[in-house]
Amino acid sequence: MRISRIYHPGALHSDQELELTSDASNHVANVLRSKVGQPVVLFNGDGNEYSGEFIDVSKRKVRVQIDAKLSISLESPLSIHLGQGISRGDRMDLVLQKSVELGVTEITPLITERCGVKLDAQRWQKKHAQWQKIIIAACEQCGRNVIPTLHMPTEFQAWVNQSTPALRLTLHPRAEKSFRHTAVGSDGVRLLIGPEGGFSDQELYQTEQGGFHTVQLGPRVLRTETAAITAISALQAIYGDL
Structure with missing residues (x-):
């Protein structure tokens, strides 16, 4: 099963529960058709990614529980x-x-x-x-x-x-x-x-x-x-x- 990667603006940290933006919630619920309990990766541009799972998925609201911060860089050495x-x-x-x-x-x-x-x-x-x-x-x-x-x-x-x-x-x-x-x-x-x-x-x-x-x-x-x-x-x- 492919794990969804979702951009979320704002601060992210381990052991955090948050609600996705309306655009992201719509994409997760109505396009990806994700379910409660499925894994997800969030990122906000700070150079890290944050693993977690969906804990609430409805047509208008999606909530995620973050469990870990991962320092993973795919940036090129060439600017x-x-x-x-x-x-x-x-x-x-x-x-x-x-x-x-x-x-x-x-x-x-x-x-x-x-x-x-x-x-x-x-x-x-x-x-x-x-x-x-x-x-x-x-x-x-x-x-x-x-x-x-x-x-x-x-x-x-x-x-x-x-x-x-x-x-x-x-x-x-x-x-x-x-x-x-x-x-x-x-x-x-x-x-x-x-x-x-x-x-x-x-x-x-x-x-x-x-x-x-x-x-x-x-x-x-x-x-x-x-x-x-x-x-x-x-x-x-x-x-x-x-």
Whole structure:
């Protein structure tokens, strides 16, 4: 029997009885159809997980008794901050989900010149909340007990010009170097991926001025979601834990 992993905001500790959030309760009772007495694992992002069992399961309320705190880390030794050009539809959702599974540390959605999504500040807040739920669900699925930081959508130039000790990398099919020939150190990587239509000439110039090095994943032009997933996989295979 597969043991459910559930995110719960707030403090957790051994010998604690608690009620899950309404969203989690609905998922446990009506989607997973869990029963009283079944085991469960909770996590809150503090790097630990907490084992317990369901002690009350109804359609609107689920209670859990925690019995132990477990220090289990699945975090990669390689720190990756993904700057992802925002794309339309489920492409952005896919990148967020898979990058979490692959071990990224931070994610910043980037508003670029060719960004296909134009929203006001209030709607960006709602989009950020939606993306946060995707990230948490990915952590529940893949076993991570640390939730990657999701920053608010940021203007491209502001992010590119941020000071960082990390190695700055972006993709180009005609770059001279591959990931294998980069010098990734203990400060990790700041990885820049363009949107569906790619970067404008002005943005490419800004990446050069911002100290980004171009690397290639082969001679073919990849879709934005393919580029992000493949680049993170390559970095983790060479410098991380894949």
